[in-house]
Amino acid sequence: MAAQVIDGRQLAAELRAEVGREVAALRARGRVPGLTVVLVGDDPASHIYTRNKQKVAEELGFRSERIDLPATTSREELLELIHRLNADPEVHGILVQLPLPPHLDEAEVIEQIDPRKDVDGFHPVNVGRLWSGQPCLAPCTPAGILYMLRRVGVDPAGKRAVVVGRSNIVGKPMAALLLRANATVTICHSRTQDLPAVCREADILVVAVGRPEMVTAEYVKPGAVVIDVGINPVPGTKNKLVGDVHFPSVREVAGYITPVPGGVGPLTIAQLMKNTLEAAKAFWGLAN
C-alpha cells in the first residue's frame, strides 16, 4: 500500500493559526511580539525567503521589520546593528539571513545575537541547551518536523531514527530533538559506509543532504516515516523542485512521506513564528 503523504501546507496553516490566535490575545493586552529579519547583500533566494518570512509575520499580527544592508556592509556596521536590536525592547526575535557575504564571519555574527532573541536557534548557547535538554529556541526546520511527526501521531520514543546530513541548520539539531524525544538516533553523512543499509534500519528517516532524489526505495524499510528536507531545482526547468528523496519509488514502500514542495518547507516558516512568539512571551515573563 502506498504511503500516506503528509500535507505540510495544511499542518503549517494550522500551526500559523495557533500562533496567530496567541498573538491576537497578546495584542488585546497591549503586547505586540516583534520579529526583525536582517538581510545582507542581494542573494536572490535569500530575498525570496526573507520576504516570505516577513509576509507571514505580518499576517499573524507580529510587528515585522526587515533591514536590508548592502553586500559591502562592514563587520562593525553589522555588529552595531545587532547590538542595537539586542537592546530594543520591541524586538523579540532577530534573524540574520544566511549565507552572509564572504567577508563576514557567520559564527561571529550569530554569537553576537542575544540568545533569548535567537529565533533561528543557531547561537551556541541555544545549541548547548538543546543538547543538554534545557529549555531553548530550537532551529525551525527540525522543530517543524517534530511538530509534523506529533501531528500525524508518530511518537519517536523507542524508535530507530536515522538522520542523513550533519549540517548545523538541520542534521545536527534534528538528531538532538529526536534524541530528546527518546528515539535511538544515528547521524549519517558523506563518509558513512553502506548508507542504504543504515537507512533501512530507520523507523524514521530524515534526509537533508541537498542531493536530488538520492534516497530511493532500497534505502527505506517498509512502513517507515520518510521526511524529505531537500529543495533541489531541476535543471532545464523554470520552477520545478525535487527533494533528496525519489518520491515515486519511496512512496510505494514508506508508511508516511513528505512531498517536495508542500512538505517540510511550509513548516519552517510557521515554526519561526512559533519561536518568535515563545521568545516574546519569555521576554515578558509569561509562562510557555
Ligand code: GUN
Ligand atoms: N538560510 C537558509 N536557511 C536559513 C535559516 O533557517 N535561517 C537563516 N537565518 N538563514 C537561512
